[in-house]
Amino acid sequence: MKWDLRQRPDFGICQLTFDQPGEQMVVEASAMVARDSNVDMTTNMKGGLGGALKRKISGESVFQNTFTASSPGETLWFAPGADGDMECHIMDGSHSVMLASSCFVAAAPSVELDTKFAGVKGFFSGTKLFLIKCDGQGPLFFGSYGAIHAVDVGPAGYICDTQHIVGFTGGLDYQLRGVGGLKGFFASGEGFVCEFKGQGRLWLATRSAGGIASFLQPFRPTKN
Template sequence: MRQEIRHNPDFGVLQVTFDQPGEQIITESGAMVARDTAIDMKTNLQGGLGGALKRKLLGGESLFQNTFTATAPMQTMWVAPAPEGAVECVTLQPGMEIFLQSGAYLASTPGVTLDTKWQGAKGFFAGGFFLLRAYGQGLIWFSSYGALHTVDIGQAYRGYICDNTHLVGFTAGLQYQVRKLGGLKSLFLSGEGLVCEFQGQGRLWMQTRNPSALASFMHPFRRVEARGD
């Protein structure tokens, strides 16, 4: 299987070319853009009902996922995320884990396992009680809202602070604490809110835009119906 990510960083899309029959890719529901007519598609609950419900209710992912299987060499398909932004590919090896924020997962090969991980109060302040955990062996693709900015912590930086709404994912080996940036005055008046402070050794992925800021920007322009209309 060959893969190419095109149109980054604004409108990332994944092109997959299958080298031989039987090769597969698993995608989020609704992620397919186009495909060869002979590629087989099946929709199922990955990891059974229990695993799928955990990802849906706790990780914010789709209940159902689509599995695409090549039936002949050189068949191609295209996959894209819902938000405008970049697509990233990571090759997972045994013993390697990455953690993704809700909604970041796009696709993976069959050797990659997805699960949710309890984050306690840290997860609550970071945007959800759970992060999506990916491990196993194979390729995983995830996306951002806006461009992706990557920082290797423990090499160029001893630690790093990331606004919680800009967090996309990070590798195992990094630990984080959620805290307010400055005092209570800064928390409520600076517009920065809560941040994640990372320590350890690993890679951090951040997005250059966040949906909350977009919603706040558009809120004054929303249509409001007068009472009695």
């Protein structure tokens, strides 16, 4: 299969063209936009009931759709729900990728997805307690609110705001810390930051969901 990521970074959308009959792509529920009529769609709870339950808690959708080509040249279009970018990382089996749970869009069936509890760190880091650990080989598609900015983290490390993490490669680990002392922690508007150490790639979103949510809050209808 081959793919073309279009409309980046404003509205990432993937046009996937299958080369062989039987080729498959696993897509997050409701992310399909269009397809050739002959591309088959089946819906499943990936990882069984236990896996589905974990995904429900982590904010992913319980169901995923598997699309299968019936003849060469058929196309499939998919896009995330939020206004923003989409990136494709080709997994080669040498490292895993950790994704914020709401950022997953699609992957080849040969990529294994496992929802991981990120503990207290996850609670404060805006990744909603859960990270998806991706292993195996094949293309992995993920999206963001805003554009995706990649940072190659070297020996010096890198600091980022907790609300802007999309994902990172397995060679990295992070710690929560405050910046600017006590006053900085409460008044800087930054609160906790994440300090990444190790060697690998970090993907940041240039906008956070919290920003648009608090802007829209006063425009919501009120009860009664």
